[in-house]
Amino acid sequence: MYVCLCKGVSDRAIRQAVDEGARNWREVRERTGCATQCGKCACMGKAITRDTLARQAECEPSLAYAI
Numbered sequence: 001m002y003v004c005l006c007k008g009v010s011d012r013a014i015r016q017a018v019d020e021g022a023r024n025w026r027e028v029r030e031r032t033g034c035a036t037q038c039g040k041c042a043c044m045g046k047a048i049t050r051d052t053l054a055r056q057a058e059c060e061p062s063l064a065y066a067i
Contacts, residue, residue, distance in 0.1 A: 007032070
């Protein structure tokens, strides 16, 4: 689903950014452009980022510090 209509960022793009190494919301924003225009999507983008990081931490305990 589209999270950021202004920049055309989907939940898949946010998850991909995390999978490719983004370790926090700031890094996801920089990589995707999500929430850099009107900002209405920031809460949803942050939630998807947190969820993806938490899932990674469950699979890889060495990433637990990132949450």
